[in-house]
Amino acid sequence: MLIKTKRVSDVSSSEITSESIYQQRREFLKKSGQFAFAGLGLALTGCSDASEKAAVSATSDYQDIPQLPASEWLKEKVATYKRSDFVTAEKLTPYANVTQYNNFYEFGYEKTDPADYAKDFVTDPWSVVIEGEVEKPGIYHLEDLLRPEAMEERIYRLRCVEAWSMVIPWVGFSLAAMLKRLQPTSKAKFVEFTTLYDPKQMPGQKSPFSAIQYPYVEGLRIDEAMNPLSFMAVGVYGKTLPPQNGAPIRLVVPWKYGFKSIKSIVKIRFIETMPNTTWALSAPGEYGFYANVNPNVSHPRWSQASERRLPATLLSPNRRDTLMFNGYADEVAHLYKGMDLQRFY
Ligand SMILES: Nc1nc2c(c(=O)[nH]1)N[C@H]1C(S)=C(S)[C@@H](COP(=O)(O)O)O[C@H]1N2
Numbered sequence: 001m002l003i004k005t006k007r008v009s010d011v012s013s014s015e016i017t018s019e020s021i022y023q024q025r026r027e028f029l030k031k032s033g034q035f036a037f038a039g040l041g042l043a044l045t046g047c048s049d050a051s052e053k054a055a056v057s058a059t060s061d062y063q064d065i066p067q068l069p070a071s072e073w074l075k076e077k078v079a080t081y082k083r084s085d086f087v088t089a090e091k092l093t094p095y096a097n098v099t100q101y102n103n104f105y106e107f108g109y110e111k112t113d114p115a116d117y118a119k120d121f122v123t124d125p126w127s128v129v130i131e132g133e134v135e136k137p138g139i140y141h142l143e144d145l146l147r148p149e150a151m152e153e154r155i156y157r158l159r160c161v162e163a164w165s166m167v168i169p170w171v172g173f174s175l176a177a178m179l180k181r182l183q184p185t186s187k188a189k190f191v192e193f194t195t196l197y198d199p200k201q202m203p204g205q206k207s208p209f210s211a212i213q214y215p216y217v218e219g220l221r222i223d224e225a226m227n228p229l230s231f232m233a234v235g236v237y238g239k240t241l242p243p244q245n246g247a248p249i250r251l252v253v254p255w256k257y258g259f260k261s262i263k264s265i266v267k268i269r270f271i272e273t274m275p276n277t278t279w280a281l282s283a284p285g286e287y288g289f290y291a292n293v294n295p296n297v298s299h300p301r302w303s304q305a306s307e308r309r310l311p312a313t314l315l316s317p318n319r320r321d322t323l324m325f326n327g328y329a330d331e332v333a334h335l336y337k338g339m340d341l342q343r344f345y
Pocket residue numbers: 098101102103104105106158159160161195216244245246257258259260261262263264
């Protein structure tokens with residue numbers, strides 16, 4: 001299956017001025033499974049995209065999705081989310097798969113371990129340290145960090161380096177919006193993210209045989225972090241994040257392998273040099289810093305040309321071709337112009 005992206009530049013000026021055609025186009029893009037950035041067209045007419053969308057009511061959408069324990073303010077914040085144009089018409093991966101087939105090694109290696117062992121993970125109160133090359137460093141209560149951010153839903157594909165994939169409706173906000181508020185200095189060339197280190201709560205961190213070092217660290221080049229697709233999630237399926245999905249706040253970078261999308265973040269550091277990231281440190285021949293989804297660059301032990309879209313079974317493996325940059329090439333390919341992607345995997 002090919003997912004074509006309609007670019008903002010494909011929209012004629014007459015379309016931009018006509019609200020009804022805009023709506024039709026939105027419907028078309030949704031039905032045809034294309035990925036759209038219609039928001040810029042509206043920006044040209046001077047009205048904001050979000051303001052005209054009704055808040056999605058939790059009772060009409062995802063009505064069977066449980067609200068797990070979370071702080072009151074966060075539940076209320078997540079409930080204010082609006083639909084966005086960052087969507088795909090592909091079928092959503094069922095909530096059961098999204099929340100019971102996880103990678104969160106701090107809670108164990110089996111796919112069901114995080115759901116089993118993160119149940120009592122304490123995520124309230126939560127704070128995030130902002131440090132390094134940035135004008136507004138500090139220890140931020142999560143509530144203060146989120147206060148200025150408008151909540152939106154984004155439906156993204158998630159492609160794990162292990163060659164399975166899902167389609168997940170996240171709730172959260174643009175990473176770029178937050179970074180602009182924090183004001184990186186001109187020396188900030190990379191952004192590094194760190195997961196909580198708390199072996200008392202995270203049994204995987206106690207294991208002497210661990211495949212990786214803790215705390216889990218990930219990072220992006222600053223221009224990758226500022227790309228409109230980069231997202232901070234605080235919810236999924238219209239509710240706050242379950243602990244196994246990285247509560248209370250995690251990164252989502254849809255054109256990169258899932259391991260870049262670091263969970264339960266407690267620190268964001270702005271730095272001049274490329275950070276040492278967990279998987280790249282642990283097995284540099286297998287996992288690189290960039291980790292862009294790329295069907296043409298095999299993992300040393302398996303092909304990345306195709307993937308199992310969950311739910312998948314032995315009888316119905318639901319295999320499909322993996323797309324360059326996970327289908328987001330139009331949005332991100334320019335970031336890697338002139339780079340040898342075989343070398344910088
Ligand atoms: N801290 C931390 N973040 C993590 C991981 C992890 O083990 N620890 N696993 C990563 C991997 S390999 C994937 S595929 C995604 C899975 O996200 P999900 O379980 O919410 O689908 O989380 C990523 N973030």
